[in-house]
Amino acid sequence: MEIQTTSEDRTWKEKVVTMPRRAVASVKPRMNAMTMKANDSMRGNPAKWAGIAAGAGLGIGLVGRFLQRRAHARHMPAVIIIEAAC
16 A cells, blocks of 8 residues: 655655656756756865855854853752642
């Protein structure tokens, strides 16, 4: 028995499997072209990508430091009283 799913529930692989063969054949060259373009862009301008990586690392580091200080700055109460009525 096959389970029917809506298009929102399907993964991208399931969507590709349900596409007609002709549509899948037209997707592959476009994906290859996009991949080659991205690879050429990375090779053509390595300083830009190094700057992006450095900026991302700096940003993540600053956010981590901010969150760490914020976590240490919070103080927990020494005693917690919980009342319960039956």
